[in-house]
Amino acid sequence: xxxxxxxxxxxxxxxxxxxxxxxxxxxxxxxxxxxxxxxxxxxxxxxxxxxxxxxxxxxxxxxxxxxxxxxxxxxxxxxxxxxxxxxxxxxxxxxxxxxxxxxxxxxxxxxxxxxxxxxxxxxxxxxxxxxxxxxxxxxxxxxxxxxxxxxxxxxxxxxxxxxxxxxxxxxxxxxxxxxxxxxxxxxxxxxxxxxxxxxxxxxxxxxxxxxxxxxxxxxxxxxxxxxxxxxxxxxxxxxxxxxxxxxxxxxxxxxxxxxxxxxxxxxxxxxxxxxxxxxxxxxxxxxxxxxxxxxxxxxxxxxxxxxxxxxxxxxxxxxxxxxxxxxxxxxxxxxxxxxxxxxxxxxxxxxxxxxxxxxxxxxxxxxxxxxxxxxxxxxxxxxxxxxxxx
Amino acid sequence: xxxxxxxxxxxxxxxxxxxxxxxxxxxxxxxxxxxxxxxxxxxxxxxxxxxxxxxxxxxxxxxxxxxxxxxxxxxxxxxxxxxxxxxxxxxxxxxxxxxxxxxxxxxxxxxxxxxxxxxxxxxxxxxxxxxxxxxxxxxxxxxxxxxxxxxxxxxxxxxxxxxxxxxxxxxxxxxxxxxxxxxxxxxxxxxxxxxxxxxxxxxxxxxxxxxxxxxxxxxxxxxxxxxxxxxxxxxxxxxxxxxxxxxxxxxxxxxxxxxxxxxxxxxxxxxxxxxxxxxxxxxxxxxxxxxxxxxxxxxxxxxxxxxxxxxxxxxx
Numbered sequence: 001x002x003x004x005x006x007x008x009x010x011x012x013x014x015x016x017x018x019x020x021x022x023x024x025x026x027x028x029x030x031x032x033x034x035x036x037x038x039x040x041x042x043x044x045x046x047x048x049x050x051x052x053x054x055x056x057x058x059x060x061x062x063x064x065x066x067x068x069x070x071x072x073x074x075x076x077x078x079x080x081x082x083x084x085x086x087x088x089x090x091x092x093x094x095x096x097x098x099x100x101x102x103x104x105x106x107x108x109x110x111x112x113x114x115x116x117x118x119x120x121x122x123x124x125x126x127x128x129x130x131x132x133x134x135x136x137x138x139x140x141x142x143x144x145x146x147x148x149x150x151x152x153x154x155x156x157x158x159x160x161x162x163x164x165x166x167x168x169x170x171x172x173x174x175x176x177x178x179x180x181x182x183x184x185x186x187x188x189x190x191x192x193x194x195x196x197x198x199x200x201x202x203x204x205x206x207x208x209x210x211x212x213x214x215x216x217x218x219x220x221x222x223x224x225x226x227x228x229x230x231x232x233x234x235x236x237x238x239x240x241x242x243x244x245x246x247x248x249x250x251x252x253x254x255x256x257x258x259x260x261x262x263x264x265x266x267x268x269x270x271x272x273x274x275x276x277x278x279x280x281x282x283x284x285x286x287x288x289x290x291x292x293x294x295x296x297x298x299x300x301x302x303x304x305x306x307x308x309x310x311x312x313x314x315x316x317x318x319x320x321x322x323x324x325x326x327x328x329x330x331x332x333x334x335x336x337x338x339x340x341x342x343x344x345x346x347x348x349x350x351x352x353x354x355x356x357x358x359x360x361x362x363x364x365x366x367x368x369x370x371x372x373x374x375x376x377x378x379x380x381x382x383x384x385x386x387x388x389x390x
Numbered sequence: 391x392x393x394x395x396x397x398x399x400x401x402x403x404x405x406x407x408x409x410x411x412x413x414x415x416x417x418x419x420x421x422x423x424x425x426x427x428x429x430x431x432x433x434x435x436x437x438x439x440x441x442x443x444x445x446x447x448x449x450x451x452x453x454x455x456x457x458x459x460x461x462x463x464x465x466x467x468x469x470x471x472x473x474x475x476x477x478x479x480x481x482x483x484x485x486x487x488x489x490x491x492x493x494x495x496x497x498x499x500x501x502x503x504x505x506x507x508x509x510x511x512x513x514x515x516x517x518x519x520x521x522x523x524x525x526x527x528x529x530x531x532x533x534x535x536x537x538x539x540x541x542x543x544x545x546x547x548x549x550x551x552x553x554x555x556x557x558x559x560x561x562x563x564x565x566x567x568x569x570x571x572x573x574x575x576x577x578x579x580x581x582x583x584x585x586x587x588x589x590x591x592x593x594x595x596x597x598x599x600x601x602x603x604x605x606x607x608x609x610x611x612x613x614x615x616x617x618x619x620x621x622x623x624x625x626x627x628x629x630x631x632x633x634x635x636x637x638x639x640x641x642x643x644x645x646x647x648x649x650x651x652x653x654x655x656x657x658x659x660x661x662x663x664x665x666x667x668x669x670x671x672x673x674x675x676x677x678x679x680x681x682x683x684x685x686x687x688x689x690x691x692x693x694x695x696x697x698x699x700x701x702x703x704x705x706x
Contacts, residue, residue: 003699020700023684024676053682055697072675090674094542094628106670109683110695112659124680127698134682134698144700146678 003057003140004369004388009047010377012058012370020136020144025072028148030084034161035062035139037372037386038169039195040311043265044129045373048287049313051113051130060086060126061168062138063161064390066152073148082152083346084145085338086169088124088135091150102335107146108133117314122335139369141390153342156350162363162387163349166200166356170385172341174200174261175207177309180332181257183208190214190246190255190299191232192292194222196359196385197309198261202230203354205259214249216242216292218267221382229358237269246299254301262292263310280317287314297324308333362386394635395534397595397616400609402525402532402639410518414475415462417511418455425452437500438489447485454478469526472519479512528614528639531646535636535658539665542629543672545621546600551672552619552632553603561667561677563685564660575608582648588613612641613649632668636661 005015020029038061043049063083066076076082089101096104104123108114111121114131124146127137136143145152155164174197181189189205191198194217202213215226216235223234235245246255268274268291277289296306297320306329324331348354361384364372372386424432429448438444458478461471486505493501541548551557555576559565566579566587573594580588590611596604596618606616615638622631640649650657667686670678677686682698 005697005699017699018702020681023679026674026676053695053697055699056682057697057699090670090678092542092673092675093669094540097542106666106674106678109678109680109686111666112663124678130682130695130698134680134695136681136698136700144681146680147674 001141002366004059006044006052006056006058007054010045012045012373014367014369020142022068022070023144024146025070026147026149027070028066028073028076028145029068030064030082030143030145031067032062032064032138032141032143032390034165035059035388035390036165037376039197042377043311045377048264049129053130057136057140058127059137059139060128061165062143063155063165063168069148075149076152081155083155083164083167085151085342086125087335087338088126088133088146089150089339090147099337099340101337101339110134139388151339153346159346159349162357162360163355167342167345169336169338170196171200171345171356172338173197173309173336175204175341175345176336177201177259177261177307178204178208180307181259181305183210185209186211187256188212188214188250189257189259190216191259191261192216192296193261193310194226195261199225199230199359201259201261201309202226202232206230207353214246214255219379222384225384242295243299254299254304256301257305257307258296258300260292260296260308260310264288264312266291286317288312288316290316294318294320297329300329302327304329306331359385360387364388366390394616394618394637397604397606399606399614399616401614402529411462411465411468411472411522414472414518415459418459418462418475422452422455422459425449425455436504437497451482469519469523472515472522475515476512476519479508479515482508532637532639533657535661537658537661537665538631538633539669540624540629540631541669541672545623545630548630548632548672549600549621561671562664584648586648588649612645614639632665634661634665
């Protein structure tokens, strides 16, 4: 089959690899119809996530048709159309049973390595480095889906591929970012990042009853999406001082909750600050560029919530602990526990409460994946989301 | 019996090596006291009675024997004291050899008999010294570890799976097979690198249903080992803390290196991986495999990881 493989920093290729086969009794094989390039795939593309190997198949957002199931999979049959959550979760460990699917205790076969960096291992993820399991990803014609009796969700005919595939990662991740803010009527929520996750966080904050949503980014075309599709107010951080503007908009209180939907490769309006972190990151003194996180902590109202769904990999420098501690802030974070949200969000799509396909800017065949990575990386041609059809 | 350290391994601390030094010590004590209290009768018995040196040498030999006795009975450095007896035996045989050259007739007969007895004792001493030394060195190489994992299953379920020892190779990566001969005894085969195998028989020496199992290898293995697994209810109704204690003495030499490799560079990591697989099998029903790690969890294997893409048909 054809598959998109990581070939080194800033290099992906569509190569020929063997077809996947059932390895365990709870596996399913899915023939992929639509897959997507995620913002966090760019961290792999740029070489920031350790333990990638030349030839690793990428992709953790995918959907398609079940073509084969292992003997222990009773909820799916060949022919079912499914979307597959990105965390691989066994469903039976105590984390899965508490709904914390992205910290499944069993699904990372390289847990010992992850423990050395993170203390405890999170779940395995499709196509996301050997640190997180060494699973083949879904930017391919077929994928093996472990624990298929727990993850994949059947998609009804009336929900289109370009809507359903958002349930693999970006929509639930944005939704969880908003849910962790514990939004109450009248509240103001600020979202750093107007990429797919940030836009879904903003849209979800609205669905969950926020009175005002403020989105912060530097790309006018993305801010326009936030205004037109979410009804958010926006700040372009290259044109305005974010803290001053937020304080002014909230009459000195600061937003009730701040969502960091940016993660480790942030940009900063201030060239000197950007250069400082970029240099430290290049020297591997720190692994992140946490501008959004620092700003979110400083901006948040006292006693508010900082919700982090942007992806971080290692260690952060200059974390404003004084502000965080002295102002009684709460931080909530996590890779999305997608399995918790797939069904309820699918229901919202089916009922027409939201059409998540509004973020899709590019559609191309799988063989053009290298071009898709390039366009997305350079934010060319107003790119927000690239869908690959197989 | 609270800790696995209290489990006796027959080769290392079983009946023979543990009592051998003190038996030799008592023999030394008897000879030493005899030589000091009754040098005359002893001299006559051994056939050296008229030798001018005997009056001086026999009490000296007695003092030396008392020294060895004190060392052996104290239990410290038993191998060294056992070898000191061998050195003493060699001195005695030399003296007897000189006495033999000077005598004939009846006394020569008694001297020859004495020499034969001492030669026999020397052989026993050499064997004992070698054996005690080997056990001592094995104990010095002994690897001990204590590793625990929390499994989201009841103590009874975890105990039941482990108690069926034939299940062990499903999560202990280095085991090729375990055959239960009866409820207590089993035969284990482990794969070592370069096609080598290590086999041993083991017995369960303490079995507390749903609580703990203690086992040890039987004499005859080259890798004496003992272990205990306890199944402790995790607080807050969170399943079971499976706590494993292990102790094993890898042999010296090439096989020892193979056994060390078998357990990985860090033996504890290997056992930790085994316990992770135990958790996977109990909770998820299977050993979790990815394309990059088709054999499941193993840190040792991380270096040999292949790209995360489906296996070619021939590797399946």
